[in-house]
Amino acid sequence: MMHSSESSNRNNSISNTTLQAALHAAIRARGTEEEEGRKKKSNLETVCKANKVDIMIALDSSGSVFNVFEDQRKLVHELINFLAPAALVDGRIQVSVIRFASSTDVVIPFKISQNPNEIMEKVSKIKFTGGSTRIAEVVNLAVSDLSRWRRDDAIQIFILISDGNGHELWHVAQRAGKNLQNANIEIFAVPISRDHNLNELTLYTGDVNRVYIETEQRQFVRTISSLINQCVGANLSVANVAEKRLSVFDGDTMINVNLNPQHELTKQEVTQSDKVNSNLTIFANLLDDLKLPIIKANDTEMLANSKKSAKLINDLRSELIINEIVEKKKRRTEENITAKITLPVGNLDLLFAIDLSPASPDDLKNQLKLATELVNKIADEDINEKRIRIAILTFDQEAKLDLEWGRATTKAQVLQHFEFIKYTMNNSSLVNGITLVTQYAEKFRRPNAQLIIILFSNGSNQDSWHSIIQTAKKLHELHETIIYAITTSKQYRFVELEAFTRDKWKIYVDGRIGQFVTDASKQLVIGKVNENDELIDIRSLPIIEFIQTHNG
Numbered sequence: 001m002m003h004s005s006e007s008s009n010r011n012n013s014i015s016n017t018t019l020q021a022a023l024h025a026a027i028r029a030r031g032t033e034e035e036e037g038r039k040k041k042s043n044l045e046t047v048c049k050a051n052k053v054d055i056m057i058a059l060d061s062s063g064s065v066f067n068v069f070e071d072q073r074k075l076v077h078e079l080i081n082f083l084a085p086a087a088l089v090d091g092r093i094q095v096s097v098i099r100f101a102s103s104t105d106v107v108i109p110f111k112i113s114q115n116p117n118e119i120m121e122k123v124s125k126i127k128f129t130g131g132s133t134r135i136a137e138v139v140n141l142a143v144s145d146l147s148r149w150r151r152d153d154a155i156q157i158f159i160l161i162s163d164g165n166g167h168e169l170w171h172v173a174q175r176a177g178k179n180l181q182n183a184n185i186e187i188f189a190v191p192i193s194r195d196h197n198l199n200e201l202t203l204y205t206g207d208v209n210r211v212y213i214e215t216e217q218r219q220f221v222r223t224i225s226s227l228i229n230q231c232v233g234a235n236l237s238v239a240n241v242a243e244k245r246l247s248v249f250d251g252d253t254m255i256n257v258n259l260n261p262q263h264e265l266t267k268q269e270v271t272q273s274d275k276v277n278s279n280l281t282i283f284a285n286l287l288d289d290l291k292l293p294i295i296k297a298n299d300t301e302m303l304a305n306s307k308k309s310a311k312l313i314n315d316l317r318s319e320l321i322i323n324e325i326v327e328k329k330k331r332r333t334e335e336n337i338t339a340k341i342t343l344p345v346g347n348l349d350l351l352f353a354i355d356l357s358p359a360s361p362d363d364l365k366n367q368l369k370l371a372t373e374l375v376n377k378i379a380d381e382d383i384n385e386k387r388i389r390i391a392i393l394t395f396d397q398e399a400k401l402d403l404e405w406g407r408a409t410t411k412a413q414v415l416q417h418f419e420f421i422k423y424t425m426n427n428s429s430l431v432n433g434i435t436l437v438t439q440y441a442e443k444f445r446r447p448n449a450q451l452i453i454i455l456f457s458n459g460s461n462q463d464s465w466h467s468i469i470q471t472a473k474k475l476h477e478l479h480e481t482i483i484y485a486i487t488t489s490k491q492y493r494f495v496e497l498e499a500f501t502r503d504k505w506k507i508y509v510d511g512r513i514g515q516f517v518t519d520a521s522k523q524l525v526i527g528k529v530n531e532n533d534e535l536i537d538i539r540s541l542p543i544i545e546f547i548q549t550h551n552g
Contacts, residue, residue, distance in 0.1 A: 053092070079221045083095070087229065097126075106141075188211075348389075348452065350454070351441065352454050353395070354392065357396045370517060374454075430468070476502060
């Protein structure tokens with residue numbers, strides 16, 4: 001598991017403390033206008049020292065929220081709808097959604113690049129389940145997930161949407177609340193139901209002022225989304241911020257949306273300049289514009305009495321035209337992804353390393369299904385012509401080679417080997433499995449081929465940490481190699497898997513399991529890349545193509 005540095009934690013703590021102050025100033029401000037204006041400016045400047053935000057939303061679907069479940073889901077929609085789409089696409093904002101009642105379900109896992117439309121669609125499909133309310137359980141899962149996928153330069157926010165009428169013992173709730181408050185996470189609770197338990201919600205938030213009720217809730221959603229949008233855009237240089245920006249007023253706040261896609265997507269444009277403070281001051285001043293008449297334009301609320309309304313609407317219409325073109329190209333690209341994959345250039349050696357003794361036979365069965373699904377994505381001719389070679393290695397206490405590279409020349413032959421793999425009751429040695437992987441790859445991989453290793457394992461309970469580190473070190477000496485780790489088991493040793501992948505984002509557990517085949521398929525399409533490069537989301541390629549076409 002990744003741990004943030006002490007200095008990073010200290011910086012995030014400063015930002016987290018003042019995010020609540022900024023929200024309080026914008027929503028519950030009291031005192032003179034001048035005094036509150038100064039407070040907001042100061043708070044925002046401190047909040048926006050982080051330029052990435054991770055948001056986790058826990059949505060209650062238990063029996064006690066039956067009458068308000070649709071309103072709860074609508075609130076989630078509104079929050080996501082107010083977030084800057086480009087920031088979700090390029091990873092400055094990450095969103096995760098967990099549905100909970102008597103059990104928990106990670107509906108949307110954290111992911112570096114997210115499609116806003118897909119997020120909205122998945123939220124729309126969340127159904128009311130009924131049953132008991134296990135708030136402590138979802139809080140513990142949230143702490144675990146947020147800690148696991150923590151980005152050192154990101155503010156982490158947890159929003160609990162529940163009535164607070166949990167069915168767990170009080171000491172269980174107290175312990176979960178304490179763990180949450182100690183996790184360096186911003187915590188808020190939004191109970192839609194009027195029949196809510198303020199005491200229990202405060203047990204989790206640690207502060208009654210972090211619970212937003214009744215008329216405060218809509219303002220909370222708009223204000224926190226605007227603060228987030230401002231934070232993730234705060235480190236763009238002033239020259240970029242000033243160029244082609246659309247000022248969109250929602251009646252409560254102002255969100256600056258950059259209409260130049262190149263500046264939204266090009267990471268090189270991001271700097272750590274302190275010049276952004278002037279932009280933050282402007283933003284803070286606009287938080288008090290709460291009573292301006294508004295009109296609806298394509299679901300975006302704008303000033304009706306602004307002299308620039310016509311121009312703003314035209315600009316917005318232009319942006320929507322751009323988005324429509326991009327969406328059409330994106331859909332075509334995604335259709336190509338789901339079709340058979342043909343490697344454009346170069347050779348690829350694919351090696352499956354499969355643990356025969358996961359937690360249960362069902363885990364092995366489900367993992368083999370994922371392996372089968374990935375192989376089915378590969379074009380037959382790539383296997384026939386050996387542009388892609390596939391090998392299979394299995395292990396428990398001992399490791400053995402089930403299928404050598406080049407032996408299978410058809411997809412059917414590869415899939416047949418998966419069918420022959422059977423579960424064993426032995427304790428597995430991950431060290432023995434990876435040692436054979438390294439030895440085989442060193443001797444038999446093609447020198448001109450990319451090597452992709454796919455490890456199906458939940459870790460090992462019999463290998464010493466020293467032996468794991470030494471084995472991982474030898475594995476990482478393999479050049480041009482990408483390593484994935486996947487397990488469908490509920491019990492796994494994340495730190496061991498990360499030792500071998502060296503990248504937590506290439507580990508697929510819990511809610512991220514369903515993303516594995518898609519991500520690995522993209523890697524097959526991309527072909528040869530540097531082992532330290534981040535995985536490219538090829539769904540962004542139509543956007544880049546559009547920019548290049550229109551900028552000569």
